[in-house]
Each structure stands twice: as C-alpha cells, then as structure tokens.
Amino acid sequence: MRLNMKLAQRAGLAIFALWFPLAAVAGEAVPVAEDPVLEQRMIALSEDLRCLVCQNESLAGSRAELAQDLRQEIRDQLRAGKSDKEVINYLTQRYGDFVLYKPPLKPLTWLLWFGPFVLLIGAAGGFYLYLKRRGARLAGESLSAEEKQRVEALLRNNGNES
Amino acid sequence: MIPELGHFSLILALLLALVQGILPLAGAARNNPAWIAVAKPAARAQFLFVAIAFGALAWSFLSNDFSVINVTRNSHSRLPEVYRFTATWGSHEGSMLLWTFILGMWTVAVTLFSRHLPDDMVARVVGVMGLVSFGFLLFLLSTSNPFLRMPMAMDGSDLNPLLQDPGMVVHPPILYMGYVGFSVAFAFALTALLSGKLDASWARWSRPWTTAAWSFLTIGIMMGSWWAYYELGWGGWWFWDPVENASLMPWLVGTALIHSLAVTEKRGSFKAWTVFLAIGAFSLSLLGTFLVRSGVLSSVHSFATDPARGLFILIFLAVVIGGSLLLFALRASQVGLGGRFALVSRESFLMVNNILLLTATGSVLLGTLYPLFLDALGLGKISVGPPYFNSVFVPLVSPLIFLAGLGPLARWKQVNVPELAHRLKWGFGASVVAALLLPFTQETWQPLVSLGILLALWIAVTVVISVRARMRTAAGWSANFYGMHLAHLGVAVTVIGVTMVSSYQTERNMRMAVGDTVTMQGYTFRFGGVTDVTGPNYTGARGMLEVSRNGKPLTTLYPEKRVYVASGMPFTESAIDYGFTRDLYTALGERLDGGAWSVRLFHKPFVVWIWIGSVLMALGGFMAITDRRYRTSRKKGRVQA
C-alpha cells in the first residue's frame, strides 16, 4: 500500500511540473479562524484541558462534539474579553478539577506536586547516610592477606576499562 | 479444527510451563541433577506449543475464520492481508498470546546461550521464567482465550483503523521483546537471591540480557512515539498517556539497572540495589500490563477491558512481585558490601544517576496513579496530564543528562577533581558559549532551548574527550565502551530534537480552496484540491498539496481523511515530508463551505532527531552486547568480588 502511495506521489510530481505556472496566479489562503491570535490563545488554553467524553485526550486534540462546543465557548469568552483564568474558572465550576490536566496546587495535591522532590531529597540523603555507614563498616573490617592481593589486582586491572 | 489445535496446544504449554517452573527450581534447591536437567527441554517444548498456538491464531485470522470470536471482533474480510496477520496481536487476547510467545523465545534464548553457566543457575533462571509463563498461560486460558468460537458470523467488525498501519506490524512485537526481556534480568535476580550467589559474575551474566531487553524496549517506545506522531493526526510525539507512561517506567528503571549492573560487575558494589532494580524493571512491565488491560485508568490506547481480567492480573502481580520483594527483603541483607569508593567517584556518580532515574520513575508513577489514589479514597476526581509531567520531568532529567557526560570520564573509586576539571574546562566553556549563542539563529531566544543545546553539546564534547583519551592509550576495541558512548550520543541527539520541536514548531490551520497557497517558514504549500479515494476497506478523500521552496518544486503531499467501512469511523492520515532538519507535516481537516477545506500545516524543526537519537541509543545497547567479555566464561569475572 505504501508502495502505491510512492507511485502516486511520483505521478503527482509529474502533474505538478505541468501545473506549476498556474500556481503563480493562485490566491493566498486564509486561516480557518477569523482571529488567528485569539485562536492561538484558545488552543494554548485547551491543550491543558481534558476532553470529558474522550478516553484521554485534550480539548484541543479531540474531535468529539462536546469538545468542539467547548472550544467554541472558550473562543466566545475570550473574544468577550475574559481572561484565561476566568475561562478556566468557568469550566471548573461546571466540570470540577477533572478538566484540568494541570491539577491546581492545594492540600490534596501537595503529595503530587512535592512528592517527586521530597523523593529526590530523601533518596540523596539516604545515599549519603549509606555511604557514611558503609565507610565506617569497611574501615572496621581489617584486610586479610588474600583481600590485599585482590585489591592490588583490582588496582592494576582498573586503569582504562570502562 | 485449527483453532482447537491452538487451544489444545495452549493447554499443553500450560502443563509444560508448570513442569518447567517446578522441577528445575526444586532440583536446584535439592541438588537433584535429573530434575535440573528437565529445565531446558521443558522450556523448549513449552515454547513449541505456544508457537503452535500462535500460528493457529494467525492462521485463523489469515483465513478469515469468522467462527472465532476474536477474529470476528478484530478483522474483516476486506482487511488487507498484512493487517489480517497483525490483527493476530491487535486484540487483548492476541497480544497476551504474543507476550507469552515472546517470553518463550527469551527462555529458549537463555537455554541456548547459557552453556558457560552453571547448570543449577540455568535451571533456576528457566524455572522462574516458567512460573511467569505459567501465570500468563493460565490468564489466557481462564479469562482471555483467543480461540473461543461462536456461530459463524457473516463478516468481522474490522481491526481498529488506528492499528491498520505498517508501524503496527513491528511495533508491538519489538515493544514486547523489551517488556518481556526484562523477565530474564528478573529471573537472574531471583536466581541470585535463591542461591545466595550474588557475585560479580552474576552481574556479568545478566548484563547482556538486560541491555538487549532495554535496547528492544527503546526501539519499541521509539516506534510507538513515531506512530503516534504520524497516525494520530496531531503531530505530537509524546502525550504522557497512561499507556505511554507504562512503557516509560520500565525503561527508566531498566536504564538505571544497566548502569548499576556496571558498578556491580566492575566493583562488586550496590549488589542488593542492583537486584532490587532487576525486580523493579520487570515488575513495572507487569504493572504496565495491568494498567493497560484492567480499565483502572482511562487511556487513548487501552484495550477493551473486563474487571475479571483486571482482578486476575492484580492477583498475579501480587504473587509475582510481592513474592520477589519478600524474597528480596529476606535475602538482600546478607549481601556483602563490595569495593571501597570515595564520595566523588564513578560509583557515586552512577548512584546519583540511579537516584535521578528512580525519582523520575516515581514521579511518572505518582502522576499516573494519583487520580486513582484520590478517587479510591473518595476525595474527588482530578486529571494529571502533560503540564504536570513536563514540569516535574525536565528538572529531574537535566542533571541526569549532565551526569551522562561526566560519568564516563570519572574514575572508579575516587575522582581526582582538579584533574577532571582541567580536562573538561574547555569543553564545558565551549558548550556554554555555543548554547547561549546558537538559539539566536532562530527567531527567539528561549532559556529552555539554551539548556537543551547545552546538555546535548556537553554530552557530545565529553564523548569526544573520552574517545580521544582512549585512542591515545593502547587499549583496543571495546564494544562495551563504544556502545556506551554511542548510546550517550543518542541521548544528545534526542535532546536536540525535543528541544527544537518543542520550542520552534510552527502550526497553521488554513482554509484552502483549489489553487490557494500558504507560505510558512520559507515553504509554499499549494492546494491542488481533493479527490475521492477508495481503499480495500475504506473510502475517503485525498487532498493534494504541492510544496515548493523559493519557487522550486519540492514534493507533493497527499493527506487523507478516511472512513472505514465496517466501523464507519473517520480517521485522518497525515502526509509528511521527512527531512533531517525539519518535517513538513500536513493533515486534511473538514470540508468547509464554498468547496474549500481546512488544512493543517506544521513545520517541525529537527523532529526526526528524537527518533534517530533513540535508534542510536538502542544501537549502542546492541553494540555493547557483542563485547567479548560477555562470551568468555567464568574465569575473568572472578578477580573482582
């Protein structure tokens, strides 16, 4: 099937070569949206919002009818001069925090937002303590003659190999 | 008849898996050579029967046997032959069978490439894998039998159109090669815990298997990402969907495992930690299976779900992972400490790498499951999506990538800091200056772009320094050494791709009538109209966009909109002109009034670098496996305990 596409593409190229002079007189296309700046704002906003009827898609990416309606609603509200925050409030009043892909920071989401960094600090601290304890334990073990030999072998072997 | 043969083979495979799981493990525990000897033949026979079952299912699909429920639900008589074959693993049942099939392949591979290993060790590894296989076969036969029949249907309801794609021919098998491949590292880890022999040679033996699985998983994820890019019609390459996260988590832990195995093999340190990671990587593979198939999370890609299946996998998870972690808790404390090292040493750097990778894994897990936690506690519903993951992931991964440059140049045991700083100061300085200046060649300067470029250049510079240093010494070819550097370079390439496309993508949604043109980033797109197309199992509209640059024709793109006959669902087929420094991505939207169409046009700078980098990472992994020392047997590993 892909092969067919390739053929079709080649054929298309041939047609294109014939057609090219026409291209010069063609008109400049216009954006689908009446107001592209507003549209950009709408898309940026709806990318972080969840489509409610879909499995897991953003409002911006969904083709569902409700998503289209909500995009239109957002467009209208932005046009009416509402701020991004007001639009988001409008949606959370109706659908709850579920519509937000970026959960708001509140006590219920502290664990979510701070968890990773607490985990990082905890793990780093744990590793540091482990190193200290380990150093102490290793220092406590006196080296036997056999172990000394091994250490020397290690030192020799360990020059350049990664 | 053929489906019954498959069904029967599955039952035989189940019994053989039980034998393979019990006798060798018992034999190794009691030192009974006869029982130990059962391991290899049982594993191979089990695989043979799973293969027969798999073949039977594939045959049912290829021959349009619509008396098999699974075929009716996932195929159609007008589905092209290739997709009838790939539909074999397009459903939950079939993909589970593929999973088991691949598990069998890995087990047979272990039996073939383990001649230099002690027999009792092989027996334990094969035994553990047999038990895992038993669980999956039981799952298949009890809740997800792909061979169930019903009265002959007239025709099937077709394979999900999203899966009717060449990428889907190879993506699932490769991805599963990765997921399931971690079962080998897992089995090695359990073997070490069971036998108490947790030495450097253990790490040496399990290293190539882990790296192989990781490389497959890397390719599998990369293909999934690429598929989402061209197939979902939005040009996104990562959505932080639960299913993607389910593949990313074992990958992150697998990456940590590869690095900690290096320490355990070379220096004998972090043994318990390495074993823990080996259990973790496979556990997360299993967890991913649960998340995708149980319906606890909503995802774009999830399979049709069934609570009975979810319950089965959950119990299976609890037994396999819970049992392993219990064994770990009982045995890990008896492990020795390994070699001495200072606070600033390659050992420490690798541990910091592990900490960052595990924290990243923890964050992905937390973000993926947090909505479930709140819901389970009755605290309301929330969604956690890309904004969360991006804001948590970037700060964790940036230092990790910085370390990837530093680590290979750091000495084991103790880093001579002034010496290392001296070697790297020019490289670092040059990377910083270039990273600050390069973004000015684009329209805007953004701090994140500079950060991305800095990290990528830093890796590139350190790889050059490291390789030059090695070439100056007499050390010869080392597949391991060069494989590692290739993989690190791959990271740099991916970072460039991610940085550029996230910051400098251009997108237009235009209204185009025949002959209309759009100029974007120096490329002119001329709309040549829409023609009707009829595929084998769909009808649709094909747009034509002639692309030119500076008046010179470049290519013609044919984005399509298809409606599949059986499902009646509309789908977008994007058309892409791939390029080394940019992709031109086009998708056909809706028909508008006045004969015009809405057309989406994207200019995506360096987007292919994301996948090129991933391929380099995987190639680096495959290269490292060929290292000679994995083939030489026990002798060499003994020096270091």
Add this chain to the structure above:
Amino acid sequence: MKRFLIPLGIFIVLVIFLGIGLKLNPREVPSPLIGKPAPDFRLALLSDPSRQMSPADLRGKVWLFNVWASWCGSCRQEHDLLLSLARQGSLPVYGMDYKDQPGDAQAVLARFGNPYVETFIDLDGRAAIDYGVYGVPETYLIDKNGTIRYKHTGPLTREVLDGKILPLAKELQR
C-alpha cells in the same frame, strides 16, 4: 533487614489501591454543581416552541431534570423507567432535548410515550454546558429552592431510581 522491607510495604499499599481502582470508573466525572443552585436558562418548549420556560418557574417543586436526545441510543434504555415514574406521579420529570432536531424528538415521544411534563429545547447545547453535561443521558434532582441535590450520568436504572433518587426526593418534598 528492615529497610529491605520498604519496597514490599510500598507495593502492598499500591496493590490495595489498584484493587479498589478495579471497582471505580475512571471516566465518571462527579459534578461540582451538587449543592449549588441549578443554573438558570430560558428555553423554548418542545410541546409548543413559541412558549418559553425557565427552571426558576419550578421553584417550590422537587423535580427531576433529564437531559436526553432523539439520537441518543442509551436514552431509549431509560425511557420505560421514566415513563413508569411519570405514571406513578410522585416526582415530576422535566426533559431537556440536547442538540437535536425538535421534530425528531417529538417523533420519539409520540412513538415511545412522553414521560416529561415539559421538555426544554437546547438547540446549541449551551444550557447543557452550564449543567456540566458531558454525555447524554444525564439526570439531576433539583429541590424546592432550585438547588441541585443529585446527579446521575448515563441511563437511569431501577436501583439508582429506587435506591437513591426517590428516597432523596421524598425527603426533600417534606
């Protein structure tokens, strides 16, 4: 030994949550509007499109607000239940015809029976958005003060109606 038990502990907690998760529906969105005043609107009625009505006109009554459409297959599933509720007469049911052709909706009611006292016509779905409707059918229980007390998403079932909605309605009617 103890610190090696930490992963097992975390895992057990995880399994418990996943087990609870099996019983939950990740796609069901709880309404933040419960306990809040029912959003107001003024819409034409299906019985006579020249007449308009608003939820405010229903103050002092406990009523069931059912959002449906003629194109919605699962709405047909709950239709009989709504009819029997209407016959019983203990709780008035008002409908809202969501993004539909009024003619189609009238045809459905003519053919299967009309459980609704009145049906609002929400042609563009704007009013439904105010109620947080994300999939038809959806049903709201509204009290005498015009406060939303309960919401059910998806087709009504006998269990939900007899077990939750009717007892709550009885209490509110007192």
